[in-house]
Amino acid sequence: MIDRVKGVRDFIGITAVLRQQALESIRKSYELFGFEPIETPSFEYLSLFTNKSGPEIESQLYSFEDKKGEKLALRPEHTISKLRVVSGNKSLVFPLRAYSIGNVWRYEDTKKGRWREFIQADIDIFGSADIKYDSEIIACIDFAIKRLGIENYKINVSNRKILTSLMESLKVEVEKIVQVLREIDKVHKVGLDEVIKRISELIGETKAEKVRDYLNGKEIPGIEGIKDVEYLISDLKKNYGIEGVYFDRSLVRGQDYYDGSIFEFEFTEGELKGVVLAGGGRYDKISMKFDSDFPISGGAIGFDVIMEVLVSNYKNKFYKTLCVLSVDDLETSRKIAASLRKEGLVTDIILEDTPLSKGLNYCNSKKIKYAIIVGKRDLKDNLVTVRDLESKREMKFKLDSLVEEIKNLI
Amino acid sequence: MIDRVKGVRDFIGITAVLRQQALESIRKSYELFGFEPIETPSFEYLSLFTNKSGPEIESQLYSFEDKKGEKLALRPEHTISKLRVVSGNKSLVFPLRAYSIGNVWRYEDTKKGRWREFIQADIDIFGSADIKYDSEIIACIDFAIKRLGIENYKINVSNRKILTSLMESLKVEVEKIVQVLREIDKVHKVGLDEVIKRISELIGETKAEKVRDYLNGKEIPGIEGIKDVEYLISDLKKNYGIEGVYFDRSLVRGQDYYDGSIFEFEFTEGELKGVVLAGGGRYDKISMKFDSDFPISGGAIGFDVIMEVLVSNYKNKFYKTLCVLSVDDLETSRKIAASLRKEGLVTDIILEDTPLSKGLNYCNSKKIKYAIIVGKRDLKDNLVTVRDLESKREMKFKLDSLVEEIKNLI
CATH class of the missing domain: 3.40.50.800 (Anticodon-binding domain)
Structure with a gap:
C-alpha cells in the first residue's frame, strides 16, 4: 500500500460532514454581508511570492518547476494572489467586498502539529480607508463564528499606529522596532515584567519603563491610534450590538503589512482556551507593491481551529x-x-x-x-x-x- | 507586474458568484441522495499514480519533489485518492455513498482550450455490485443537473460487457480490442461507414460486418450486458421518472477500468450541442489494485462544461x-x-x-x-x-x- 503524504489529511465520515457544513455556513455569513467570491489558482509563479514577501519565504513554500521549466509555487495564503487579481483589473468598482475560501499550502515542521495543507477563509474590503469598514470586517467574522454556534470568545483589538507612534516618540532605532514589538506580543505568555526586562536590554530601562506605562493603560499624550480603537469598540457596540470587544495594548499580530486596526478573536473556555479563532486588520500600503494604491481592511477565520472547537462539541451528534x-x-x-x-x-x-x-x-x-x-x-x-x-x-x-x-x- | 500562470484561471464578479451557487447546488443534490463527503489532499506520492495508472501518466501530471526529496504529484482526478482512503479504512460500512468536489490538475496542452486546474464533482457508491446502484448514480446526477436549471440533454447508456463479449465472440486478438473500441467510439464523429472501414483493416471484413450488425441494432445471440442496459433504462423510468435515456451502442467511454454500465449526459441544444455534461459507470475490479475487493459504481459532473452552459444562459441576471x-x-x-x-x-x-x-x-x-x-x-x-x-x-x-x-x- 502507498500511504498518504506526511502533513496532509483525509476527511471522511462525521468530520467531513461537519467540515462541509461549517464551510457552507461561513460562506453564507460572508455573503450576507455583501461579500462576493474571488477564486484564484492554486499556484502562481514563484517570483510573485518572493518579490512581494521576500526571498526567505521560499523555505516555507511548495515550489516546483513545471514541464517547461517555469518556477511555480502553491499559494501559502490568499492575500498575494487576490492583490494580483484586484490590482490588475482596472474595471473593478471600489469598495470591493471579496471573500476567498480555499486551500493554502506551507512546508511547515509537522512535529508542531501544523498541517501542510489547510483552509483559510478570508474576507477583504478593497478601496476604502474608512474605519467603519474595519467594523464591518469584524462584525462579519463575528456573525460567521456565532452562526457556527461558537459563543465563548472575546475580541481583542488594537491599532498598529499606536505602537509605531510610541516607538517614534521614544526614538527607538528603526532596526530594533521589530524586535521590541515581537517581545511586546509575548506579554500574555511570559508576563509583563519579563517583557520589560527583555526590552530594557534592547532600548534601555528608561524607554522600557515608558512601554510599561503604556501597557499598564497609562495615557501617553501625542500617541496616534488610541482614538481609532475607542471608536471601533463603540461602533461595534452601537451599530452591530457586539459587546466583549477589548483594547489589548500588547496585541501586535505579526510584524509586517498591518498599519491600522488589528484584531483577534480569542477562544475563552475549556482545553482550547486562548487559541485564536480569527484575526486580521487594516493594511493600506501593501497594494503599492503591486503598482497600485488602494487601502484594504481584511480578516480570516482559521478554519482548522474552528473545526477543533466544533468537533469537540459535536462528536456525538446524529x-x-x-x-x-x-x-x-x-x-x-x-x-x-x-x-x-x-x-x-x-x-x-x-x-x-x-x-x-x-x-x-x-x-x-x-x-x-x-x-x-x-x-x-x-x-x-x-x-x-x-x-x-x-x-x-x-x-x-x-x-x-x-x-x-x-x-x-x- | 507578474502574470497569472498559463492554463489556470481567476474568477471574479458574476462568474465567481455563479460558480459558487452551482457548486453549492450540486453538493446539495448529492447530499439529498445520501452521499457524504470524502476530502483527500491535493497531492499524493507520485508512485501512487504511476503504480495504479501506469508510468505514462506522469507526462500529464504536475509532479515535483518536496524539500526532503519526496516525489509528489497534484491529483489528476479524485478516484485514486478515494480508493487509497476507502481501501485503507477497514472500519467503513458498505455500501458507502461518497462525493468529492474539488480541484484536479493536469499538465494539458492549453492550445486545445483545456485548463490545467479544474473542478471535478464525483459521486461513488462503494461495496455493491447491484445494478440498482447504477440507477441511483445516474438519477442523482440527473437531479443535480436539472436543479441547476439545465434540461436540454439526453442520457446515453451502454454496458462494457457488451462490446467485450462481442469481441470475444468474434475472437478478436486481445491486443487489438483497445484499438477496435477506440474506433467504435468515433461513430458520432466520423460516421458508421468510416468506422467499419477502419475496423476492417484491423480485424478483417467479416468480423467488421458483425460489428456493423451490432451497431445497427441487430440482436446478436449470446452477447452479455444487453439485458442490463434494458433493465437500467426501465428502472430509471419506473423508479425515478427519468425519460430520455437511450441505449447508445457505440458508447465506449475511455478504454480502461469500466466493466459494467457506462453512461454520458449529452447536451442537445445551441452552440454547445454534443458536449458531455457528466459521465461515469461501473468499475468493479479496480479496487483489486489496492489489495481490496469491493465493487464500485460512480460518475462525475464536468463542472467547467456545466459552467459554460450556465454562464451562456445567465449572463444578464441581476x-x-x-x-x-x-x-x-x-x-x-x-x-x-x-x-x-x-x-x-x-x-x-x-x-x-x-x-x-x-x-x-x-x-x-x-x-x-x-x-x-x-x-x-x-x-x-x-x-x-x-x-x-x-x-x-x-x-x-x-x-x-x-x-x-x-x-x-x-
Whole structure:
C-alpha cells in the first residue's frame, strides 16, 4: 500500500460532514454581508511570492518547476494572489467586498502539529480607508463564528499606529522596532515584567519603563491610534450590538503589512482556551507593491481551529438524515425514498435485500438519525415503522401520511 | 507586474458568484441522495499514480519533489485518492455513498482550450455490485443537473460487457480490442461507414460486418450486458421518472477500468450541442489494485462544461442582493442594513458618504438588484426609496415596514 503524504489529511465520515457544513455556513455569513467570491489558482509563479514577501519565504513554500521549466509555487495564503487579481483589473468598482475560501499550502515542521495543507477563509474590503469598514470586517467574522454556534470568545483589538507612534516618540532605532514589538506580543505568555526586562536590554530601562506605562493603560499624550480603537469598540457596540470587544495594548499580530486596526478573536473556555479563532486588520500600503494604491481592511477565520472547537462539541451528534430500509419490500421502499427526496429531505436507501440488523448498523455508522423500516407485516396494515437511532424510540406512521409525519418530526 | 500562470484561471464578479451557487447546488443534490463527503489532499506520492495508472501518466501530471526529496504529484482526478482512503479504512460500512468536489490538475496542452486546474464533482457508491446502484448514480446526477436549471440533454447508456463479449465472440486478438473500441467510439464523429472501414483493416471484413450488425441494432445471440442496459433504462423510468435515456451502442467511454454500465449526459441544444455534461459507470475490479475487493459504481459532473452552459444562459441576471445607499444619513442606513441582515437578507452597504450616481454605479457593477436609497427628504416623511436596478422602477416604503416590504418583494 502507498500511504498518504506526511502533513496532509483525509476527511471522511462525521468530520467531513461537519467540515462541509461549517464551510457552507461561513460562506453564507460572508455573503450576507455583501461579500462576493474571488477564486484564484492554486499556484502562481514563484517570483510573485518572493518579490512581494521576500526571498526567505521560499523555505516555507511548495515550489516546483513545471514541464517547461517555469518556477511555480502553491499559494501559502490568499492575500498575494487576490492583490494580483484586484490590482490588475482596472474595471473593478471600489469598495470591493471579496471573500476567498480555499486551500493554502506551507512546508511547515509537522512535529508542531501544523498541517501542510489547510483552509483559510478570508474576507477583504478593497478601496476604502474608512474605519467603519474595519467594523464591518469584524462584525462579519463575528456573525460567521456565532452562526457556527461558537459563543465563548472575546475580541481583542488594537491599532498598529499606536505602537509605531510610541516607538517614534521614544526614538527607538528603526532596526530594533521589530524586535521590541515581537517581545511586546509575548506579554500574555511570559508576563509583563519579563517583557520589560527583555526590552530594557534592547532600548534601555528608561524607554522600557515608558512601554510599561503604556501597557499598564497609562495615557501617553501625542500617541496616534488610541482614538481609532475607542471608536471601533463603540461602533461595534452601537451599530452591530457586539459587546466583549477589548483594547489589548500588547496585541501586535505579526510584524509586517498591518498599519491600522488589528484584531483577534480569542477562544475563552475549556482545553482550547486562548487559541485564536480569527484575526486580521487594516493594511493600506501593501497594494503599492503591486503598482497600485488602494487601502484594504481584511480578516480570516482559521478554519482548522474552528473545526477543533466544533468537533469537540459535536462528536456525538446524529444527523437528521433518513435511511429507508427494506425488510422485504424494496419496491415500496424505493417509492418512499423518491417521495421523501421530492420534498427535499436528505434520504439514503439500501438497494439490496439486507437483514434489518445490518441496515441499522449502517445507519449508526453514518450517524443517520431516522431509519424508515419497510416490512411486509406493517404494510399489511398500511403502516411503516420509523426508528429514532438516537433515542432508540420507534413510531408507526400510516404509509399515506408518512412524508408529512416525517416533515413534522425533523 | 507578474502574470497569472498559463492554463489556470481567476474568477471574479458574476462568474465567481455563479460558480459558487452551482457548486453549492450540486453538493446539495448529492447530499439529498445520501452521499457524504470524502476530502483527500491535493497531492499524493507520485508512485501512487504511476503504480495504479501506469508510468505514462506522469507526462500529464504536475509532479515535483518536496524539500526532503519526496516525489509528489497534484491529483489528476479524485478516484485514486478515494480508493487509497476507502481501501485503507477497514472500519467503513458498505455500501458507502461518497462525493468529492474539488480541484484536479493536469499538465494539458492549453492550445486545445483545456485548463490545467479544474473542478471535478464525483459521486461513488462503494461495496455493491447491484445494478440498482447504477440507477441511483445516474438519477442523482440527473437531479443535480436539472436543479441547476439545465434540461436540454439526453442520457446515453451502454454496458462494457457488451462490446467485450462481442469481441470475444468474434475472437478478436486481445491486443487489438483497445484499438477496435477506440474506433467504435468515433461513430458520432466520423460516421458508421468510416468506422467499419477502419475496423476492417484491423480485424478483417467479416468480423467488421458483425460489428456493423451490432451497431445497427441487430440482436446478436449470446452477447452479455444487453439485458442490463434494458433493465437500467426501465428502472430509471419506473423508479425515478427519468425519460430520455437511450441505449447508445457505440458508447465506449475511455478504454480502461469500466466493466459494467457506462453512461454520458449529452447536451442537445445551441452552440454547445454534443458536449458531455457528466459521465461515469461501473468499475468493479479496480479496487483489486489496492489489495481490496469491493465493487464500485460512480460518475462525475464536468463542472467547467456545466459552467459554460450556465454562464451562456445567465449572463444578464441581476442578483437579488440589496444595497443600502446613504444620500445623507449614514446612521439610519446602518440601522437598516443591520435589520435586513437580521432577517437573513443579503445586504451590502457603502459606509462612506458617496454621491447617489456613484452608489448606483456600484450596484450595477455587482448586479445588485435593489438599491435602498436613504435620503433626508424621504426620511422627513418617514419613507425610504427602493430602486429596482433591473426594471429601473422606484418604490417608496414606510421606514417601519421596510423589512417586511422587502421580504415580500424578493
